[in-house]
Amino acid sequence: MFMGASTQQGEEIAIKSRKIVKSLIKDKISGFNLLEIDIMERIVHSTADIDYADLVRFSNNFTDIALKSLRANEDILTDITMVKSGITQYNGNVECFIKNKDVIAISKENQITRAAASVEFASQNDFEGVIVIGNAPTALFKAIELFNEGKLNVKAIIGVPVGFVAASESKEELSKSKIPYIITNGPKGGTPVAVAAINSLISKI
Amino acid sequence: MFMGASTQQGEEIAIKSRKIVKSLIKDKISGFNLLEIDIMERIVHSTADIDYADLVRFSNNFTDIALKSLRANEDILTDITMVKSGITQYNGNVECFIKNKDVIAISKENQITRAAASVEFASQNDFEGVIVIGNAPTALFKAIELFNEGKLNVKAIIGVPVGFVAASESKEELSKSKIPYIITNGPKGGTPVAVAAINSLISKI
Numbered sequence: 555m556f557m558g559a560s561t562q563q564g565e566e567i568a569i570k571s572r573k574i575v576k577s578l579i580k581d582k583i584s585g586f587n588l589l590e591i592d593i594m595e596r597i598v599h600s601t602a603d604i605d606y607a608d609l610v611r612f613s614n615n616f617t618d619i620a621l622k623s624l625r626a627n628e629d630i631l632t633d634i635t636m637v638k639s640g641i642t643q644y645n646g647n648v649e650c651f652i653k654n655k656d657v658i659a660i661s662k663e664n665q666i667t668r669a670a671a672s673v674e675f676a677s678q679n680d681f682e683g684v685i686v687i688g689n690a691p692t693a694l695f696k697a698i699e700l701f702n703e704g705k706l707n708v709k710a711i712i713g714v715p716v717g718f719v720a721a722s723e724s725k726e727e728l729s730k731s732k733i734p735y736i737i738t739n740g741p742k743g744g745t746p747v748a749v750a751a752i753n754s755l756i757s758k759i
Numbered sequence: 760m761f762m763g764a765s766t767q768q769g770e771e772i773a774i775k776s777r778k779i780v781k782s783l784i785k786d787k788i789s790g791f792n793l794l795e796i797d798i799m800e801r802i803v804h805s806t807a808d809i810d811y812a813d814l815v816r817f818s819n820n821f822t823d824i825a826l827k828s829l830r831a832n833e834d835i836l837t838d839i840t841m842v843k844s845g846i847t848q849y850n851g852n853v854e855c856f857i858k859n860k861d862v863i864a865i866s867k868e869n870q871i872t873r874a875a876a877s878v879e880f881a882s883q884n885d886f887e888g889v890i891v892i893g894n895a896p897t898a899l900f901k902a903i904e905l906f907n908e909g910k911l912n913v914k915a916i917i918g919v920p921v922g923f924v925a926a927s928e929s930k931e932e933l934s935k936s937k938i939p940y941i942i943t944n945g946p947k948g949g950t951p952v953a954v955a956a957i958n959s960l961i962s963k964i
Binding site: 562570666670691716 | 769775776805841845867873923
């Protein structure tokens, strides 16, 4: 079955939709590899927003390194529960620590968001794998900071927080780091974008 | 705290972002009531996509009737688990039947999507309340069909499925029905749009 569809009716819609997406963005995919194109198509499919074909940016090594981590069944860490809920086909662990008691304590003690505290918590618990951030720029800033300090063994980041405050800045900072990344330029992004990107990669394992 | 933020850092971002959203869509809100404006602002906030201020449409009675149902703690039914995951502050039941065994059986027997089958299942189990559809046009078509047959006691529908196939058509059909509704014109919509709308209403209980 295709694109998570579990019935013929769902599959027919998914296939037709994917054809339309391909035709809509066919002029925007030159220079991208096949894995990157699949990610772009899924993002446009899941948002019905063609702008994303112009907004998506990858580091050169992103798809190779992210896929290697996922093939090794390393952990996936998400910023919020909604993102975790969208990742249903992975054989490894998909973690979201936002409701964890220790995370709430770290958040209060350091006066940071729970999403940022959950990255801190992951670092303290020897996280190794791919981070998927669809919402919280504070989580993305924290991940970059901890990586730069040598405290976070993140292999690649899907960094697509959404919003008019801090989201763009956090993505720009990720693109200047040494972490393999996918970002979306500007304020746009969000849960469906993050989920489309990680599910594309998982489908290639 | 504001917009689900649980820390000062999160709250500061949410407040700044909301101010920016208000200024971006201030020319688009005339003729809408305060509840509708809050929903529009949250949708733009959660997608960073100003287009939504032009795409959102409400039936006259939507906010009143939806709020009445939610104040009575009637059930909320979502089309997929991701939408359910985003609804964390409701005192009543938030249901998603997509993984239910009976739903899978209905889906196979009738050759319909699981999302559509879950609405059929809800109807068979005396569902009463608000339906929130962010993704599956097939679920929305099924809800309208069952309502028209007098088999589904749905009070209001947040009908914002996303996609280039069937989504627009399903929303147009909802807008022609007698069900109180919010829709987004055209292919755009999705989980964050659906969640923003229902959480806006829940915050007003």
